[in-house]
Amino acid sequence: xxxxxxxxxxxxxxxxxxxxxxxxxxxxxxxxxxxxxxxxxxxxxxxxxxxxxxxxxxxxxxxxxxxxxxxxxxxxxxxxxxxxxxxxxxxxxxxxxxxxxxxxxxxxxxxxxxxxxxxxxxxxxxxxxxxxxxxxxxxxxxxxxxxxxxxxxxxxxxxxxxxxxxxxxxxxxxxxxxxxxxxxxxxxxxxxxxxxxxxxxxxxxxxxxxxxxxxxxxxxxxxxxxxxxxxxxxxxxxxxxxxxxxxx
Numbered sequence: 565x566x567x568x569x570x571x572x573x574x575x576x577x578x579x580x581x582x583x584x585x586x587x588x589x590x591x592x593x594x595x596x597x598x599x600x601x602x603x604x605x606x607x608x609x610x611x612x613x614x615x616x617x618x619x620x621x622x623x624x625x626x627x628x629x630x631x632x633x634x635x636x637x638x639x640x641x642x643x644x645x646x647x648x649x650x651x652x653x654x655x656x657x658x659x660x661x662x663x664x665x666x667x668x669x670x671x672x673x674x675x676x677x678x679x680x681x682x683x684x685x686x687x688x689x690x691x692x693x694x695x696x697x698x699x700x701x702x703x704x705x706x707x708x709x710x711x712x713x714x715x716x717x718x719x720x721x722x723x724x725x726x727x728x729x730x731x732x733x734x735x736x737x738x739x740x741x742x743x744x745x746x747x748x749x750x751x752x753x754x755x756x757x758x759x760x761x762x763x764x765x766x767x768x769x770x771x772x773x774x775x776x777x778x779x780x781x782x783x784x785x786x787x788x789x790x791x792x793x794x795x796x797x798x799x800x801x802x803x804x805x806x807x808x809x810x811x812x
Contacts, residue, residue: 574785576601579638579690581631583621583679584648585612588748589697589777593645596778605634608648621648621675624682631682641686643785646676646696649715654708668711673718680726684736693737695784696723700744700800716742720796727794737793739784744800746772767802 574580580597584590585606594612597604606616607630619630635641649672655664676696687694701709702716720740727738745751745762751771754762763769780797783789798804 569787569790572783572786572788573600574602574643574782575787578602578642578785579640580604580643580645580785581607581634581638581641581683582645582647583607583675584646584697585616586610587647589774590647592774592778593647593781596782600782603638605637607631607634621679622670624678627675627678628682631679631686635683635686640690641683642690642692644679644683644687644692644694645781645785646679646694646719647781648675648679649697651709651712655710656708657710660710665711669715669718672712672715673722676719677722680722680738684730687736688730691734691736693785693789694726694739695781696738696740697781698723698740698742698796700742700798700803702742702796703798703804723796724794731793737784737789739789739792739794740796741777741780741784742796742798742800743772743777744803746777746799747774765803765806766800767805770801772799772801 574597580602582590582593582604585594586608590606590608590612594604594606606612607619608616609618609620611618617630617633619626621627650668655661680694696719698719699716701713702720706713723738723740730736730738777799780799784792784797
């Protein structure tokens with residue numbers, strides 16, 4: 565065992581692309597990676613700050629160009645974090661506009677596939693790693709947001725399929741993180757009664773902190789997770805142990 569085989573943090577100098585870098589989780593991931601001396605380029609549909617790239621990841625050409633530029637800047641690529649996605653307004657399945665359904669699936673699933681495929685040649689060279697952000701909605705369902713839940717379930721299928729296809733011979737590891745509610749401004753702004761209702765099925769009785777979500781992603785990029793692939797790390801405070809899961 566070498567000195568760093570067991571480290572739960574990415575190695576210093578790890579070259580990382582983070583999508584969704586303009587959002588709250590994306591910004592936190594970029595900040596945490598910078599603190600552990602990783603080298604990071606963010607990608608988002610809107611400007612995420614100096615040194616980051618703007619691209620619509622549902623557009624295959626734009627995504628490929630952004631990933632190519634990021635790889636050139638970093639001098640290679642060791643890891644990709646797919647944190648981009650959207651949560652659309654609530655639509656009951658019986659009245660969900662088909663165009664909106666397709667848009668949600670494009671943003672939350674198709675964009676992850678496009679990103680992974682664009683990054684694969686560089687990741688193959690470094691025996692790198694991908695971490696996708698899914699959701700407990702992938703397993704529990706989410707009433708009123710069928711497209712989001714279906715897309716996040718698709719991310720789990722994508723994770724396992726790519727892990728099986730790209731993992732041979734010390735190849736690319738692919739994993740996912742499935743958060744439940746965590747401390748975003750939107751969640752923290754919920755009426756107390758609504759939050760209590762959602763947390764009634766959570767044995768730990770609270771939402772996850774942003775740091776807990778970030779830490780789980782960083783762990784999956786680390787040497788300590790070097791034999792982990794095709795897995796989904798569920799951050800749910802124990803809701804999966806209760807009948808019906810998080811959103812029941």
